[in-house]
Amino acid sequence: MNRCLGVCYYPEHWPENQWAEDASRMAELGLTYVRIGEFAWSRLEPQRGLYDFDWLKRAIDTLHNAGLKVVLGTPTATPPKWLVDEMPDMLPVGADGTRRGFGSRRHYDFSHDGYLEECKRITLALAKAFGAHPGVLAWQTDNEYDCHNTTLSYSPAAREGFQAWLQRKYQSPEALNRAWGNVFWSMEIADFSQIELPNLTVTEANPAHVMDFRRYASDMVVRFNKAQADIIRTYSPGRDVIHNFMGRTLTFEHFAVGADLDISSWDSYPLGFLEDRSDRGDAWKRKFARAGDPDFQAFHHDLYRATSKGRWWVMEQQPGPVNWAPHNPAPRDGMVRLWSWEAFAHGAETVSYFRWRQAPFAQEQMHAGLLRPDSVEAEGFAEAAQVAAEIKTLNAELSANAGKADVAIVFDYASAWAWEIQPQGREFDYFRLVFDIYRSMRKLGLSVDFVPASAADLVGYKLVSIPGLFAWNEELVEAIRCHDGVVLIGPRSGSKTADFTIPENLPPSLPTDIIDVTVSRVESLRADMPVAAREGGGFQFWREFLQPGPGTEVIATTEDGVAAWVANGTRHYLGGWPDEDLMAHILTRLAGHSGIAVTTLPDGVRLRRHGAHVFAFNYGNDSFDLASIGWNDTPLMGELTLAPSGVAVMPASGIKAT
């Protein structure tokens, strides 16, 4: 497969007489795909039923005639004013009970059936009009689900939908009361119509109540997306259906949305995400302020590769300073190229820059594009051009299958909701825990796959990590039982039933043939009071008191004498949140058991295996000598001395184990 570049373009923002030149410059730059249309509802249907698709047809024709392929977006993230005025109760309601207003974007409630019908109507009209257009090669549904925290709405529509959803799930109020434990605090209901949304309670609501509401809200996103995907598939056969996910967004089940897509994509803004969504402190943020967190992009590349069975894009790639983070510095020279190459190294089919030309007006006017507002090339332009040229020279290498990684992490959205609902300690955050483990793996030079907890396929992985899993499902337990590699379970995995209760046999609640251990007690820890491990490092934030059963080996104890890491053959259970030192120790030891070679890397340097080749990336501020980790041949691209922002590619055969 050829790797492609793309760009996001808004013909409705520019005079029509500029379109042809824009298209010609895009083609000349080496772009293949152009995403358009996703915010244009007010232009596509200025009044109810009055469709104006002519301009869009001319825009698509213009791009098509320039040899470009169009990704056409449905405009449902920006319902126009006349529509909102027709059904004002389609607007979402915040947890504080306040209805939000028109005037930005994503002002809709996923639970609102009336709005869903409107979305189906406009999608149908577009799909009928453009589904067979030869220039339209793919579709994007809506835009960035949950952006601006829009998955959850506390509206009457959500309440009614939730009640119906619960009725389907539990059949009787008695079953719901029992499952939730509503006898506690007299929360029992006698009828599903008595169910309230879990906001505005005097103190925390029942976690089982909140958990079901989170599941319901996720289902509404899935429903919303599927309604559009189904229409597109009917009227635009053969085209790829895509949605663009976001970074560190966990409010809906991406695997389920992904199941209705051909391609998962995501919007990668390394500098904005570092400033806005990183758990790291100021020193780290300053160090990587112009490069981004060295693991954040890769994490999402690997995660979204899993949500659509391998096919994935970067739909929006940061090309320069953005506008929405607390601080918006310029990327270091070369980073736009590095980010692009890193995506390809993780298997992306296409990397698409956001956006072609910086808009001089409205909310995102300070967001850089490949072109300045005056159409002069901005800094990112030349880096995109370089990537376009380099893709061609590495075409053969990239078309090979990236292959399975040695290591897998089981990732589960429901677990993120569970620990947000009831963290038990301020720092307990599912993403942070998984990301810590992912980073530790990457610091050892490993490539990583993610697999979903439901229907988990662990076959072929030498080492599997299952951290922080809310609740087991039978398939995953069976997959562990059948797995012949090393499995590292915990901390906190299996500590609840699906009903958000403590399992009868206590966590981790695994069959004793897998591992016989009981979590007798847990504690959450102040950040300043880690519990030291005898192996060095220790546990932070979270620690469990393990009681190993007969035949279970204690691998490590904490300095206060509590069993902290136990194993039954290749099945390991870890009773705490390891700090960096302890995690490195654990992974190195398990990698040794698994026959995986590790390479300790500095904070800013990362490797990624792709088929028979290995990519190296330097996010750091200092050069790194790849020879020091065994690279002993001339790279296919780049130099052995990997400068800051540098990218290098080497056949695996040119790397000696260190």
Added chain:
Amino acid sequence: MNRCLGVCYYPEHWPENQWAEDASRMAELGLTYVRIGEFAWSRLEPQRGLYDFDWLKRAIDTLHNAGLKVVLGTPTATPPKWLVDEMPDMLPVGADGTRRGFGSRRHYDFSHDGYLEECKRITLALAKAFGAHPGVLAWQTDNEYDCHNTTLSYSPAAREGFQAWLQRKYQSPEALNRAWGNVFWSMEIADFSQIELPNLTVTEANPAHVMDFRRYASDMVVRFNKAQADIIRTYSPGRDVIHNFMGRTLTFEHFAVGADLDISSWDSYPLGFLEDRSDRGDAWKRKFARAGDPDFQAFHHDLYRATSKGRWWVMEQQPGPVNWAPHNPAPRDGMVRLWSWEAFAHGAETVSYFRWRQAPFAQEQMHAGLLRPDSVEAEGFAEAAQVAAEIKTLNAELSANAGKADVAIVFDYASAWAWEIQPQGREFDYFRLVFDIYRSMRKLGLSVDFVPASAADLVGYKLVSIPGLFAWNEELVEAIRCHDGVVLIGPRSGSKTADFTIPENLPPSLPTDIIDVTVSRVESLRADMPVAAREGGGFQFWREFLQPGPGTEVIATTEDGVAAWVANGTRHYLGGWPDEDLMAHILTRLAGHSGIAVTTLPDGVRLRRHGAHVFAFNYGNDSFDLASIGWNDTPLMGELTLAPSGVAVMPASGIKAT
């Protein structure tokens, strides 16, 4: 009197066939009391008027048959859904004007007359049904008034109630306008119906307005509690009426609620309170993370001992990690025992653990019990068993009257409201001030009593401290005049009239025969700019400029030459908030005047005199040699080398003054 242990139990949470074994294990453990029923409304009355008391009778019978004594709770902290749906305006309204919802607990408005009637109805039904049951030895009214900040509600019901309350108090709008100073900013009203609640104003409301609202809200709590207590007394004569107060909860007049109780109790969660309700910084919180603040429990023991004339319990004692603080570490081994003994040393009749078995479901599923969810003994169980055994051996010593302390602090809830309403400096907090003084006394080895400001009885105290008192009342002034011990008044005491105005003769507004001093000016201080005192240490947060009258002696001045501590014989006035060093200096000097021996203790070690015995407790992380403070005999319990979590008891005769 025999000291007892107890436990909180929820039969409705467990299969009925488990009750007998639970009861038997409780008895075997050495427990005497079992509190039940306080959240069970939805099971006691599943629909309006359809009472189902049979299960409760069987539960009481089961416990009674095992030799246990039941404390029966009224379930009014958790009104069921059908009741809330009948009268949705019983839900409280936040200061932001938003009505709170059903789905947790304490979702009621103290001002709502309709809900009050419902509470009387269910209390009456329960009291009639169980008031004469031989197994029911005491009652608990509701549960934890004000928990989750529920004293204040800004509802229409509160507004109407407040208007009527003001009409009774002031009789005429003119009198109210005059008392409040409503001429300021044209806030005058012409009719009581014009009175608004003091929320949602553009800037701060009139402090006199807020103060009366706080008084009204407190009165509503008193009314609510009394309504239940009266019914119980009628239908369950001879049983003790108890309520369980909370830590650092100041929104209602506990002395007034206590006057309607036989026994004050409180819910003591040392680790949760340290994390959540301490003014101390991270170093302190880390140091005592597994022990709790060394003075927080004792403070409340002493305070609530005063609210019901000496009879008091710990109704809920933390037995292990809890679920509700920012971090929830496990107690250090021995601390559950220490906390229990400390309560007895301060005069508790009963210490009751919360809860018997950890619930595997709903909001508190991560709150430890004496048993794990699988009924295996949790860590706290053995410590409770140890206490049960030890009580018996010390029975004679404990049955003696604890006796009056040498030192008393006048404590006043209205003062807490006043300084919250108008602190004048960000750090000025009544609890913090009193607690600082209390801690300083305890660091000198002193035992302390609290006395209410109203009808204060100072007889017999060698040293009385009256810090931060909002406004004088005649009885207290007279008590000071008649008192023959040392009195330390201030800072800020007497700085207002009861109408929340500055007194005509300026603070401290005492008759000149008591002490002739004028506070000419006050200032609040940044935390980083204390004012040094010539005696060492200095004033933090708050400082007054004192003008002593003729015959008033200046004891100390600040380094900038302002009179800071003055006296008229044994009556002292202190013009600032002393830091630890200065407070130690002041107290040591006054103790000298008073003939009280002091013993300087490290941060983690505390003493408590009980009758003819002295208890020592070690909250610290290091052992402490009691011989170094004059213990020169073999302790009745414990060792002279007091290990961390250690408890020791010595007859006063075995202690030599140091």
Added chain:
Amino acid sequence: MNRCLGVCYYPEHWPENQWAEDASRMAELGLTYVRIGEFAWSRLEPQRGLYDFDWLKRAIDTLHNAGLKVVLGTPTATPPKWLVDEMPDMLPVGADGTRRGFGSRRHYDFSHDGYLEECKRITLALAKAFGAHPGVLAWQTDNEYDCHNTTLSYSPAAREGFQAWLQRKYQSPEALNRAWGNVFWSMEIADFSQIELPNLTVTEANPAHVMDFRRYASDMVVRFNKAQADIIRTYSPGRDVIHNFMGRTLTFEHFAVGADLDISSWDSYPLGFLEDRSDRGDAWKRKFARAGDPDFQAFHHDLYRATSKGRWWVMEQQPGPVNWAPHNPAPRDGMVRLWSWEAFAHGAETVSYFRWRQAPFAQEQMHAGLLRPDSVEAEGFAEAAQVAAEIKTLNAELSANAGKADVAIVFDYASAWAWEIQPQGREFDYFRLVFDIYRSMRKLGLSVDFVPASAADLVGYKLVSIPGLFAWNEELVEAIRCHDGVVLIGPRSGSKTADFTIPENLPPSLPTDIIDVTVSRVESLRADMPVAAREGGGFQFWREFLQPGPGTEVIATTEDGVAAWVANGTRHYLGGWPDEDLMAHILTRLAGHSGIAVTTLPDGVRLRRHGAHVFAFNYGNDSFDLASIGWNDTPLMGELTLAPSGVAVMPASGIKAT
């Protein structure tokens, strides 16, 4: 002109039999003006239409008979309860959509036509009654516009007013859509009635939308003020119309309000403002806790001197500890005098203390006055008396015209709104930027004038700074073109059009004959990652990448090689926010070009030229030797060794350039 002292007085707060003595003591103290009446509506009109002006007449007569001059305030900042009850929709609505309540002050919506009519009615009644009274020499309109953030209200009245305002401005929805760029995110409207207020949107609203709302809101303040001023001018001819502005208040166009006044005044609370409104950190706040920020008062003196063409007062001067800041320390001895003198040195006609006597009741009972509540002189009294005496001795010097400063800063309220709406970096704040530059000038001993961006008159200034200007207007561009002094433009100046879009020719968007430079890219910087300049120091928070055109000289580059400071002859453009070191370097160099002598001063010492004299003020905690900066004669007032809180005056002839 004679400089005067005044005081704020509330006869309605005190027994009438006290008025005459108060007046007599005021006169004896040396006061000239007494402001009264501004919060007295409930006493002036206790019921609708029932005016009670007799007491006010007696109060004015009493003051007049004592030789005092009255400033009479309109009471419109405190509408009484009966009026609010008549039209409850006059209450303002917060950005959260919640209606605010009665019970404090400023509880009105500037957009509410009904309330505007009521204000005209009461103003008319007062103007007719007292306009010709010989004791009334001036009027104050309302009180402290925007205090408590009251400029913006999100009410239905505001929405209707805004829609009409937009219709007048844009004439057609199409023109508005085009100007705002509403095609972005489908925000287009078809009718002005579809316009919403820009609150409660899901994410940020269109900045052009918010900007117009801010302009509208400012216009409403101007309209409100003008309505009163017009009535007063008609019925009280010859009297000065004054309003009292606040510190760091930028929500409305003070130049426009000032155009309808005879005298701008402001309320100067140095200690409160330091604690509450300073960007500086704790060390600075502690250092100046008893003195105030050394530049904050001067900044506002200079700014408000510009808003009414030179005539200005301090209407409320802090006389001791206030009540509203996080901490309220006492001023250092001498500071009340220093603040008074500093105002005169900057050209104030009158300095009026707030307030005569500390009120013992209501919200401000902890705010010091010249008298204590018991009428004893408070600390500020003696300092006011000293100033009163000193004014007389310096009468000749002060009556001279203060003269134009060498240096001017262009100040623009719209720019403050623009960067608040879209800062692009967390720290970007217009006031902070301008204040940083102002402080740098003052640290070099310079006196500064402010000029408005609209109709800017730059004639006569040797050095003009135009920082952070949102958008150019033709007059200002022409003024720069004609100016023969040095002009320093930037950072970020001219980066938008008035429609809040990026200019077609990119910032700074100046005609190339003025300076030919393009801002190609900008970045906002974390506070911990300044960009170093080769000249020392560097840029913080904000940095631009400059592309100089032909003939444009690069004066300085950053260490990473980006052009950062460019010039075309005397027109300079600065591409970043300089830190203190770099700003001092830039200003020193430009002062050299401009022929201005500079004197480097320590943090706490400031100079101000007034006519042929120079004043020196010592805010610092150490004495300063004025001889070290060339003062080589005996000061007219004060000493060459300028003690803390010291003031000294020297003829310019007595100062040698250093």
